[in-house]
Structures are given as structure tokens and as C-alpha cells.
Amino acid sequence: MTTVTNGDTSPQAAARRAKAANLYRAVWRWHFYAGLIILPFMITLAVTGAIYLFREDVDNIVHANFMQVTPIEGQRLSPSQIIDAALGAQAGTAVKFTDPISDTQSTEVTIKPETGSNMAVYVNQYTGEVLEVRPDRSTFAWTVRYLHSFRYFGPNPRKIIEIVGGFAILMVLTGVYLWWPRGAMRGQKGGVITVRGEPKRRVFWRDTHAVTGIIIGFFIVFLALTGMPWSSVWGAKVNEWANGSNYGYPNGLRINVPMSEDHLDHIAKTSWSLEQAQIPESVPPMMEMPTIGIDIATQIFDEMALHRGYAVALPNGSSGVYSGSVYPDDLSQQRVVHLDQYTGDALLDMSYADYGPLGKWLEFGINTHMGQTFGLLNQLLLLAVCVGIVLLAVSAAVMWWKRRPSGSLGVPPLPSDRKVFIGLFVILGIGGVLFPLTGITLLGMIVLDMIWQAVRAKPARI
Structure with missing residues (x-):
């Protein structure tokens, strides 16, 4: 590291420079450790995230043979006919349309x-032809999402x-x-907003790393924070807190119907805020009575103006309901x-407007995170x-x-x-409290670093 002087040679100035140099080295050391741990994962997240941004376009190309059909005017089959065609190709119980x-x-x-x-x-909804039978959520886009x-x-x-x-946020701040x-260096342009040198020189890669990081740092923090809701510890706790009730529905939404023990996330793709939402129950009539059926249910959903592409979870048992959900x-x-x-x-009709303030902000962040x-x-x-992000890692x-010896x-x-x-x-500890798993990992890193320092400082035996 090069020490830069500003002309002041007083002991006080020298002490300030020494303190600044020490702090710089401490921050640099932990920036290095954080990068050592997460850069491989950041590359994976960046590559899979970039593909998933265009998931619908990619799926329509990769799976064009069974996702694309040619419309035939006036020949569209009813939902019940489509389900019958599907059951003819795959035995079992239809659970979602x-x-x-x-x-x-x-x-x-x-x-x-x-x-x-x-x-x-x-199924081709115009001819009844079964185009493909495959495991649920096994398309290319779903595979990328799970990766x-x-x-x-x-x-x-x-x-x-x-x-x-948590480490990504730490990386950006440090x-x-x-x-x-x-x-x-305040008057210096190279390495601050421009890149110096050529690829064969280390300064080129140092400046590329620094300038790229300062340009996209805000977005990395945004993606890290909006990706946290999917984490299994922090995300689950914040989800429970944000929803504000045992039913998983936002505060202020009155539930006046019987509720089952099943959750919305178990039956259909749903928003993050409603993953814990319990499903209402139908009350079986005293006398035997037929159900409205999927054809009438979809007709009601169409009349209620649900956005196209909605999923209908079919009733499970005599107290089940038709659950229509869509997240465009x-x-x-x-x-x-x-x-x-x-x-x-x-029994329940809820939209984004019914979410609480925190739920709305979180859903906005998640929606933007997904492009x-x-x-x-x-x-x-x-x-x-x-x-x-890939350029930062490389x-x-x-x-x-x-640089390494x-x-x-x-x-x-x-x-x-x-x-x-x-x-x-202290600063790392605050971050560790906010993100517990990151904090535990940080603590482990500190202990390992101290052990390594002690081993290196131990004099060799003759």
C-alpha cells in the first residue's frame, strides 16, 4: 500500500495518517475475507438471476413444443374437458388448473x-391433445429459479x-x-471513475473492480435486501412479523369464515406476503348438494376480472374451496x-391494495428484484x-x-x-444481529483468523 502525504509533517498529522492506514488495512482485510467466501455464490446468483429475468421468453423457446399452440376460433374446450383430457394421459387427482x-x-x-x-x-385447449406430461415445476425456468x-x-x-x-452488503460498504x-488522491480521476492501464497490468483490474463496484453497489445492496425474504431464517421471521396474524393475512383484513390448516403456498404459486395464508373452508350443506364445478368457478373468476394466467386450486374434500390466484x-x-x-x-377476495405498508414495500422490492x-x-x-457482478468477481x-506473493x-x-x-x-456485529446466519459466519471467521494469526506468530522450534 502506498502512503500519501499532504505536506504536514507534524507528529499529530503522522499519527492521523498511521491511524487511517491501520483502519484501511483492517477494512481491506475483511473485504478480502468476505469476497473469498461469497464470490463463487455471487457468480452463481448473477448467472441464474440473469436467465430468470427472461424466464417466460426462455421457456417459450426451450419448451415451444408443448407450451405453444395455434388458436382455433370458436373451438376452445371447457376447463372440465381439458382436465378430463389430462387425466386420460396421467392417472390421479386433478389439483390445479x-x-x-x-x-x-x-x-x-x-x-x-x-x-x-x-x-x-x-393440453392444447382447442383440440384436447395432450402435448406433454412431466414432473410439476420441472421446466427450464423453474430449474433456474430453484438453482x-x-x-x-x-x-x-x-x-x-x-x-x-449479508456478506454482499458488507462487501459493498467496505x-x-x-x-x-x-x-x-482527491484530485485523482484514474481508479475513481475511470480505468487506468492495460489488462496485463494489475492496476487495470484494480480500477475495473473499483469503478464497477461503485457503479452497481447500490443495486447489489438492493438485490441482497430484496432477496432476503427467500432465506429460511431471516425471511421466515420477517414474513411472520410482516403478515401480523396467525392466518398469514395482513393486519386489518377481517376473516369471518372457517379456516383450514392448509396454506396457500402449498397449493399454488403465491406472493411472499401470502405464503403463510391459510385457506378458508366451505361449509358442507345439511342436505346433499352438488358443487359448482370448475367450469362455473372459472366463469366466476372471469366475471370478477382476475388477470389472465390465474391458477385455480381445486377443492380438496367436502370442505375445500376453489382458490383462484394470480401474480402478474x-x-x-x-x-x-x-x-x-x-x-x-x-369467501375471501384480496389484492395488493389490502396488504399492509410493510407488505406492500416488500412485495414491490421482490417484484422489482424479479424484473x-x-x-x-x-x-x-x-x-x-x-x-x-460477474465482472466484479472476475x-x-x-x-x-x-498481487499475491x-x-x-x-x-x-x-x-x-x-x-x-x-x-x-462493532459494525460487523450490528450486521450480524440483523442477519443472524451472517453473524454466526462472521464470528467463525474472526475465531479462525485469530487462530491463524497466533499460529503464524508462534516462533519455529530449532
Whole structure:
């Protein structure tokens, strides 16, 4: 590290410079450690996130053979006929009917076999032809989504989301400190807003890393915070707190009907705020009475103007309901409606407008995180951020490789005054309290670093 003087040679100025240099080294050291842990995960999140931004377009290309159909005017089958066609190809019980988002999309029917996991059956709603039978949520976009959230690897790896999110925020904050022009460097342009040198020089990669980080740092923090709701510890607790009731519905929404023990997230794709929402129950009539059926249920949902592409969870048992839910890009059109299976009455009708203030802000953040709020501009902006994250990781790796001494890990040097760590650890501790899993990981890193320092300081025996 180069020490820059400003002409003041007094002992007080020298002490200030020494203190600043020590703090710089302490921050640099922990910026390095944080990067060492999360950069591989950041690359994975960036690549899968960039693909998922264009999930519908990608799926329509990859799965065009069963997702795309040619409309035939006046020949559309009823939902019950479509379900019958699906059951003819896959035995079991139909549990969900998904209205196609456009006339050129096939209709998806979810079936629960007697044994095994749910299956998705894609049917041409104009001819009744079954186009595909495959495991539920097994399309390319769903696979990318599960990879992005680490859900693909089971429940425990999802905790990595919280750890990576917390460290990403730490990386940005410490990175801004390291980038910040100080002393005689304040008039410097290179490495602050421009990149110096050529790719063969370390300064090129240092400046690329610094300038890229300062440009996209805000977006990294935003993505980290809005990705936290999917974490299995922090996200679950905030979800419970934000919803404000045992039913999982936002505060202020009155529930005057019997509620089952089942949750909305178990039956259909839903918004984050409603994952814990319990399903109302139909009250079986005293005398035997037929249910309204899926055809009447979808007709009611259409009359209620649910946005196209809504999913209908079919009643499970005599007290089940028809649950229509849709979560399009337009937040104002998010909606869930539960119908009594015997009368067709709406037992609960809730939209984005019914969420509490915290729920609205969280849903806005999640919607924007997924590239939905501002259309193509939202997608392209986040695509650029994802590319920037990969560039940050690559430039950090190249910069480290060019800087590290031969045969060494190249950990930034310790400050001469260890007291500067106190303030840094207090700040890290606050972050650790806010994000518990990140805090536990930080604590483990501090212990390991102290052990390593003690081993290195121990004199060799002759």
C-alpha cells in the first residue's frame, strides 16, 4: 500500500495518517475475507438471476413444443374437458388448473398421482391433445429459479442465501470505503471513475473492480435486501412479523369464515406476503348438494376480472374451496379469491391494495428484484447489474492472483495497531444481529483468523 502525504509533517498529522492506514488495512482485510467466501455464490446468483429475468421468453423457446399452440376460433374446450383430457394421459387427482396467459399458450393441469410427486400435464385447449406430461415445476425456468434460490439442493443450503446477502452488503460498504478518494488522491480521476492501464497490468483490474463496484453497489445492496425474504431464517421471521396474524393475512383484513390448516403456498404459486395464508373452508350443506364445478368457478373468476394466467386450486374434500390466484407483473393486479365450492360465493377476495405498508414495500422490492415492475427496462437494468457482478468477481480474482506473493494466499496485511479492529467488529456485529446466519459466519471467521494469526506468530522450534 502506498502512503500519501499532504505536506504536514507534524507528529499529530503522522499519527492521523498511521491511524487511517491501520483502519484501511483492517477494512481491506475483511473485504478480502468476505469476497473469498461469497464470490463463487455471487457468480452463481448473477448467472441464474440473469436467465430468470427472461424466464417466460426462455421457456417459450426451450419448451415451444408443448407450451405453444395455434388458436382455433370458436373451438376452445371447457376447463372440465381439458382436465378430463389430462387425466386420460396421467392417472390421479386433478389439483390445479392454470388458465393460459395468452391464446397461444397451452393449458397446464396439475395432477397428484396415487404415489409420487405432482405431475404437470400440458393440453392444447382447442383440440384436447395432450402435448406433454412431466414432473410439476420441472421446466427450464423453474430449474433456474430453484438453482438461484439454492432450493434445488434442499432446505438447508437455502440458508446460504442469507449468509451471501449479508456478506454482499458488507462487501459493498467496505468496498465504498476502500474506493473513497482520500488525502492527495482527491484530485485523482484514474481508479475513481475511470480505468487506468492495460489488462496485463494489475492496476487495470484494480480500477475495473473499483469503478464497477461503485457503479452497481447500490443495486447489489438492493438485490441482497430484496432477496432476503427467500432465506429460511431471516425471511421466515420477517414474513411472520410482516403478515401480523396467525392466518398469514395482513393486519386489518377481517376473516369471518372457517379456516383450514392448509396454506396457500402449498397449493399454488403465491406472493411472499401470502405464503403463510391459510385457506378458508366451505361449509358442507345439511342436505346433499352438488358443487359448482370448475367450469362455473372459472366463469366466476372471469366475471370478477382476475388477470389472465390465474391458477385455480381445486377443492380438496367436502370442505375445500376453489382458490383462484394470480401474480402478474402489475402489482395492482395481484389477487387471490377463494370460492365456496357449493354456492360459488367469494369467501375471501384480496389484492395488493389490502396488504399492509410493510407488505406492500416488500412485495414491490421482490417484484422489482424479479424484473417485473418496470417491464423491459427493469429486465435490462438488472441484466447489466448481473453482468457487473460477474465482472466484479472476475476482476477481484485476477487482481488477487497478480498481487499475491508466490506460494501464499495473499491475505491483506494486519494493521500495526490492532485496536482499529474494535470499531470494525462493532459494525460487523450490528450486521450480524440483523442477519443472524451472517453473524454466526462472521464470528467463525474472526475465531479462525485469530487462530491463524497466533499460529503464524508462534516462533519455529530449532
